[in-house]
Amino acid sequence: MTNPHHHHSLERCRALIAQLNDYLDGDLPADLCADLEAHLAGCPDCRVMLDTLGQIVQIVHALDVAPPPLPADLEARLLASLTLPCAPAQGEWI
Ligand SMILES: [Zn+2]
Numbered sequence: 605m606t607n608p609h610h611h612h613s614l615e616r617c618r619a620l621i622a623q624l625n626d627y628l629d630g631d632l633p634a635d636l637c638a639d640l641e642a643h644l645a646g647c648p649d650c651r652v653m654l655d656t657l658g659q660i661v662q663i664v665h666a667l668d669v670a671p672p673p674l675p676a677d678l679e680a681r682l683l684a685s686l687t688l689p690c691a692p693a694q695g696e697w698i
Pocket of ligand 1: 616617620643647649650
């Protein structure tokens with residue numbers, strides 16, 4: 605269960621990104637908000653994500669229509685755009 609590639613906690617980012625919609629809508633419980641903001645303070649990647657999602661939400665609200673679901677691949681594409689300095693290199697076993 606030990607992950608040797610641990611210094612960039614992508615799972616943590618994933619969990620928070622999944623909550624960003626609720627956060628932007630003001631639906632996130634206060635304790636989770638504090639959690640999320642604490643992570644954002646130390647994670648520039650997630651701040652970019654929040655900015656991007658925030659712009660989408662603003663556009664949707666400005667249009668005053670029922671918000672369409674975000675494209676299913678949006679999260680995956682945003683995650684793919686993150687640079688991962690610790691991406692496991694092949695032949696790194698020794
Ligand atoms: Zn993050």
